[in-house]
Amino acid sequence: MAVLSAEDVDFEIQVPVVIVGGGACGMAAALAVKDAGTDPVILERDPVPRGSTALSSGMVPACETRVQRDLGIEDTVKIMAADVQNKAHGMADPALVETVCRASGPTIDWLTDVHGVELTLVEGFLYPGHSQLRMHAPPSRAGADLIGSLTQAAERAGVPVMTDAHAVDLYADKGGRVRGVRIERPDGTGEKIGCDALVLACNGFGGNPDMVRRYIPDMADANYFGHVGNQGDAIAWGQALGAATRDLGSYQGHGSVAHPHGILISWALMMEGGIQVNVEGRRFSNEHDGYSEQARRVLAQPSGTVWDIFDDRLHTLGQDFEDFRQAEAVGAICSADSVEALADLIGAPVEALQQTFVEVGQLAAGNGQDEFGRDFTVKPVLKAPFRAIKVIGSLFHTQGGLVVDGDARVLREDGSPLPNLMAGGGAACGVSGPEDWGYLSGNGLLTALTLGRLSGITAARTVIQ
Numbered sequence: 001m002a003v004l005s006a007e008d009v010d011f012e013i014q015v016p017v018v019i020v021g022g023g024a025c026g027m028a029a030a031l032a033v034k035d036a037g038t039d040p041v042i043l044e045r046d047p048v049p050r051g052s053t054a055l056s057s058g059m060v061p062a063c064e065t066r067v068q069r070d071l072g073i074e075d076t077v078k079i080m081a082a083d084v085q086n087k088a089h090g091m092a093d094p095a096l097v098e099t100v101c102r103a104s105g106p107t108i109d110w111l112t113d114v115h116g117v118e119l120t121l122v123e124g125f126l127y128p129g130h131s132q133l134r135m136h137a138p139p140s141r142a143g144a145d146l147i148g149s150l151t152q153a154a155e156r157a158g159v160p161v162m163t164d165a166h167a168v169d170l171y172a173d174k175g176g177r178v179r180g181v182r183i184e185r186p187d188g189t190g191e192k193i194g195c196d197a198l199v200l201a202c203n204g205f206g207g208n209p210d211m212v213r214r215y216i217p218d219m220a221d222a223n224y225f226g227h228v229g230n231q232g233d234a235i236a237w238g239q240a241l242g243a244a245t246r247d248l249g250s251y252q253g254h255g256s257v258a259h260p261h262g263i264l265i266s267w268a269l270m271m272e273g274g275i276q277v278n279v280e281g282r283r284f285s286n287e288h289d290g291y292s293e294q295a296r297r298v299l300a301q302p303s304g305t306v307w308d309i310f311d312d313r314l315h316t317l318g319q320d321f322e323d324f325r326q327a328e329a330v331g332a333i334c335s336a337d338s339v340e341a342l343a344d345l346i347g348a349p350v351e352a353l354q355q356t357f358v359e360v361g362q363l364a365a366g367n368g369q370d371e372f373g374r375d376f377t378v379k380p381v382l383k384a385p386f387r388a389i390k391v392i393g394s395l396f397h398t399q400g401g402l403v404v405d406g407d408a409r410v411l412r413e414d415g416s417p418l419p420n421l422m423a424g425g426g427a428a429c430g431v432s433g434p435e436d437w438g439y440l441s442g443n444g445l446l447t448a449l450t451l452g453r454l455s456g457i458t459a460a461r462t463v464i465q
Contacts, residue, residue, distance in 0.1 A: 176412075
């Protein structure tokens with residue numbers, strides 16, 4: 001991956017705006033460009049646009065949306081921005097937090113009302129760190145359906161998507177203006193595509209083991225649950241053009257991926273009363289801190305595997321999620337009629353697991369304080385029959401990246417914008433601060449869609465100028 005001189009390069013195709021990446025960010029950017037009356041083209045390395053979006057649960061946090069207002073939910077930019085910063089320990093860029101929170105509601109309303117993307121408000125529980133009901137998702141609660149709906153919207157809008165088109169090099173002039181992109185096809189052929197503006201929507205570097213080992217050594221040997229195409233191309237290109245980067249050690253992990261099935265299990269089970277125990281039958285953390293930082297905690301347990309423990313009530317809740325139904329279909333969920341039978345099922349010492357349930361029961365009754373800081377009095381205690389899923393901790397996607405301004409323009413080290421380069425989603429530095437504990441549920445899709453839309457608006461304006 002390189003930035004080459006654009007001098008004397010003949011481009012086979014010339015388009016106003018090129019967008020590298022066909023995930024949620026790229027689709028939002030393309031729709032915004034098209035709405036502005038300018039023609040984009042999406043370059044997608046895979047045969048079908050899916051990316052990391054398809055691997056997610058499709059949850060997009062947003063405030064001041066029409067559906068929130070219709071349901072009487074009072075959520076504001078100020079409240080949402082405070083939640084984002086609280087999770088990030090105040091270490092996320094305040095201007096960017098303000099930008100994406102303010103853009104979140106209009107972006108959701110634009111997708112639903114203008115482009116027919118079906119997003120409903122997730123009710124009944126709050127994800128870690130959110131003080132209001134603000135998660136918007138497809139009815140299936142599946143990222144595959146979100147990217148499918150966005151792809152259909154792009155098709156209706158007449159956005160061309162070049163699949164099996166792997167962007168490998170950029171061409172730029174001496175002033176840092178990108179003049180085009182070189183793509184390679186699976187058969188080894190390639191094309192040079194000229195452009196007036198470029199949007200980097202190709203996510204981060206979670207699929208690049210060398211970069212993960214360099215910037216996130218704690219997760220170097222972790223299971224990677226993101227898209228293999230997330231190789232850090234945007235960061236490499238940006239740095240070659242003199243762009244600034246920030247928080248490259250930040251990432252989203254997840255402490256609940258069914259093993260060995262590789263299926264995401266919703267953290268709603270934990271938030272609504274479930275617990276995690278290790279192979280010794282012991283809890284080892286506050287499950288309500290957040291699923292991102294839980295990944296490291298799970299990896300630190302004996303054998304690197306733990307068990308999600310829940311009951312019939314939570315099993316019914318889980319069935320609202322497509323991923324959970326898939327896990328059930330492949331036999332990832334097992335059941336037991338008693339704590340003793342559960343211990344035998346998961347291979348944990350009976351006495352230890354019994355003691356864990358006794359302690360949780362006492363905490364739920366208001367007797368004592370949890371050593372990890374969780375409040376068990378706010379949700380019903382687990383009741384037999386019990387359910388269990390063996391899970392591992394995983395790296396999902398990186399949160400650090402290129403520094404962008406409020407218009408999603410990529411900035412140089414001195415704070416000035418590169419002439420015609422925009423970035424969003426995992427290609428840009430997000431709002432999670434420098435570590436995994438700063439990831440507020442949905443931050444990835446929040447910046448993908450909001451910065452995607454803003455980058456498209458800016459790209460179209462750049463072309464018009």
